[in-house]
Amino acid sequence: MGLEIEIGWLTLLMFGSLVILLMAGLPLAFVTGGLACIFLFLFGDARMLNILPSRIFPYMTDYQLSAIPLFIFMASMLERAGIIEEMFDVIYKILGGLKGGLAVSTIIASTILAAMVGVIGAAEVTMGIIALPAMLKRHYDPELACGSILAGGTLGILIPPSILAILFAVVAQQSVGELFVGAVVPGLMLSGLYILYVTGRSYLNPAVGPPLPPEERVSTREKFRLLRGMVPPIVLVMLVLGVIFTGVATPVEAAGIGTFGAIVVAALHRRLSWTALRQAALTTLKASTMVLWIIFGASIFVGFYIVSGGQQFVTESLLGTGLGPYGILLIMMLMLIILGMFLDWVGILLLAVPIFAPIMLALTWDGLFGLPGVAPEDVRLWFGVVYMVNMQMSFLSPPFGYALFYLKSVSPPEITMGVIFRAAIPFLILQAFGLAMCIIFPEIILWLPRLVYG
Numbered sequence: 001m002g003l004e005i006e007i008g009w010l011t012l013l014m015f016g017s018l019v020i021l022l023m024a025g026l027p028l029a030f031v032t033g034g035l036a037c038i039f040l041f042l043f044g045d046a047r048m049l050n051i052l053p054s055r056i057f058p059y060m061t062d063y064q065l066s067a068i069p070l071f072i073f074m075a076s077m078l079e080r081a082g083i084i085e086e087m088f089d090v091i092y093k094i095l096g097g098l099k100g101g102l103a104v105s106t107i108i109a110s111t112i113l114a115a116m117v118g119v120i121g122a123a124e125v126t127m128g129i130i131a132l133p134a135m136l137k138r139h140y141d142p143e144l145a146c147g148s149i150l151a152g153g154t155l156g157i158l159i160p161p162s163i164l165a166i167l168f169a170v171v172a173q174q175s176v177g178e179l180f181v182g183a184v185v186p187g188l189m190l191s192g193l194y195i196l197y198v199t200g201r202s203y204l205n206p207a208v209g210p211p212l213p214p215e216e217r218v219s220t221r222e223k224f225r226l227l228r229g230m231v232p233p234i235v236l237v238m239l240v241l242g243v244i245f246t247g248v249a250t251p252v253e254a255a256g257i258g259t260f261g262a263i264v265v266a267a268l269h270r271r272l273s274w275t276a277l278r279q280a281a282l283t284t285l286k287a288s289t290m291v292l293w294i295i296f297g298a299s300i301f302v303g304f305y306i307v308s309g310g311q312q313f314v315t316e317s318l319l320g321t322g323l324g325p326y327g328i329l330l331i332m333m334l335m336l337i338i339l340g341m342f343l344d345w346v347g348i349l350l351l352a353v354p355i356f357a358p359i360m361l362a363l364t365w366d367g368l369f370g371l372p373g374v375a376p377e378d379v380r381l382w383f384g385v386v387y388m389v390n391m392q393m394s395f396l397s398p399p400f401g402y403a404l405f406y407l408k409s410v411s412p413p414e415i416t417m418g419v420i421f422r423a424a425i426p427f428l429i430l431q432a433f434g435l436a437m438c439i440i441f442p443e444i445i446l447w448l449p450r451l452v453y454g
Contacts, residue, residue: 005043007313014039014305019342028347029290033297036304048307055303056296063252064170069288070255071161074240076280077262078116081271083233084126087112090226092134097217100202100209102140103148104195106131110152111191114159115237124153124406132411141208142415144201146423150403151194151430154392157345159187160241161258163291164388166251167349172357174380176251177244181449182385189444190389190434197430232268236261245452291346298350306354314355315362325363329439332356333390340394344402348394357383365442374442385445386438393431396424 005013014035021031040048059065078084092105106127113123127149135145157164160180169176202209218226240258243249249257266272305311318328332352339348360383367373374382395403398421408420438444 007309010039010043010305010308011310011313014301018301022342028344029293029297031297032294032301032347032351036297036300040300040304043308044304048304051303051307052300055299059170059292059295059299062170064166064176064250065292067161067166067176067252067255068163068291069284070252070259071163071166072287073280073284074255074258074262075116076283077259077266077276078233079126080276080280081262081266081269083116083265083269084109084113085130086269087230087233088127088130088134090230092131092212093218093226094223096212098199098202099206099211100144100198101211102131102135102138103144103198103202103209106135106145106148107152107191107194107198110149111155111159111187112234112237113152114155114187115161115241116233123156124149124403125410127153128407128410132407132415136412138212139207139210142419143423144198144208146407146411146415146420147427148194148198150396150407150420150424151427152191153406154395154403154431155187155191157391157395158183158190158385158388160184160244161251161255162388164345164349164391165384167291167295167346168353168384168387171349171353172380172384174384177247178381178449178453179384179388180241180251181245181452182381182445183388185444185448186385186389186434186438189437190392190431193430193434194427197426232265236265247453294344294346295350298347299354302351302354311355311358315359318359325365326368326439328359328363329386332359333386333435336387336390337394337397340391340397340402341400345391345395348391353387356387367442368440371440372443374446378442378446381449382442382445386435389431389435389438393428393435396428396431398424 017035018031021035022028037052040051044051088105088109091109092102095101095105095108098104109131110123110127113126131149132145135148136142156162160183162180162183165179165183166176168174169179198209236258239261240254243257244251244254263272263277266276302310318331321327321331323331336348336352339352343351357380361376361379364376365374365379365382395401398404401424404417404420404424408415408417411420
């Protein structure tokens with residue numbers, strides 16, 4: 001029999017030691033897994049030891065998780081094929097003549113890239129390498145240039161096929177297909193908000209986003225010729241998402257189609273080689289194993305906390321604030337943004353969602369300001385997409401938002417951390433506005449799944 005400890009002190013001990021060890025630079029997977037074993041040994045009993053296999057085994061045998069390595073491989077292969085540089089090149093030649101055209105091109109390219117990649121780091125780094133030098137060379141305001149890359153890159157977490165959506169679906173027992181469909185409208189809405197902001201600022205003050213000089217612009221005929229090269233990758237993305245949305249294939253089967261399609265697209269672009277295949281496979285192996293190790297460690301950590309009465313403690317603490325359901329949701333959102341300053345998205349999902357999802361399902365969502373609310377059967381889907389929009393904010397929030405450091409790692413020396421922090425603020429405000437819209441008007445999320453799935 002382990003030592004007796006009050007749940008409040010256990011919460012402080014568990015999450016306090018987690019933050020301290022993470023700030024010491026230790027990897028999340030081993031910190032969560034290691035701490036879980038220590039706390040199990042100190043405060044658990046023989047029955048609780050059964051948590052270890054019973055928490056890990058369902059994830060090891062979950063069919064839906066096999067979509068993750070397939071989508072990562074598809075993204076790596078498209079990256080190796082040079083599709084991303086080509087896509088930015090095409091879009092910026094088409095839109096470059098407009099004020100703020102390069103920043104708008106960056107956001108549009110990032111939106112399409114999000115539908116190909118599904119992982120934030122890859123999108124931020126790639127666009128930082130390609131788009132940032134192009135904008136700085138043409139005298140764009142550094143903050144506008146960095147902001148459009150930061151905001152565009154975070155769309156990868158929301159726009160399907162998002163890896164986060166697959167993981168959320170597995171943890172919260174939600175349909176992956178429904179989550180993918182539900183995230184489409186909010187993803188496009190945020191992309192539209194970023195484009196409106198960038199265009200508006202560039203037209204009010206052309207110095208921040210000057211158009212391309214006339215000698216760099218291309219003719220309409222040349223624009224159509226350029227578009228032809230982008231047909232295969234866009235057809236591939238539409239095919240992958242199309243078979244999921246129409247229910248012809250499961251997300252895992254669609255990921256398999258996407259993987260094969262990415263190899264075909266690389267061959268069409270004459271970039272298919274053994275080296276490219278090997279590098280894409282290694283990238284996939286590293287990324288997938290990282291995700292799985294974090295899943296194992298974090299699920300044992302949270303499992304022990306829930307069995308020790310943590311779920312009840314958090315529920316009672318939130319209900320004890322005396323706030324209504326929407327007030328409790330606001331506290332959850334703020335907690336997720338704070339977690340985003342310290343943890344990566346896999347860790348946040350596995351630590352927060354198993355505790356938050358049951359609370360969300362237990363509350364009644366009657367709507368705000370007399371507007372329609374959310375039916376009990378739709379709460380899981382609605383919360384899933386709201387959660388994903390919120391995760392974008394956690395990636396951009398200074399001082400530790402992951403996206404900020406991804407961009408800094410590939411920026412020229414004159415782009416300081418201060419410039420990147422300031423660049424993120426307007427887009428954070430736009431994300432907060434988008435999040436508020438999804439909460440106040442749940443139909444933004446629920447309309448398309450209802451239309452597709454009836």
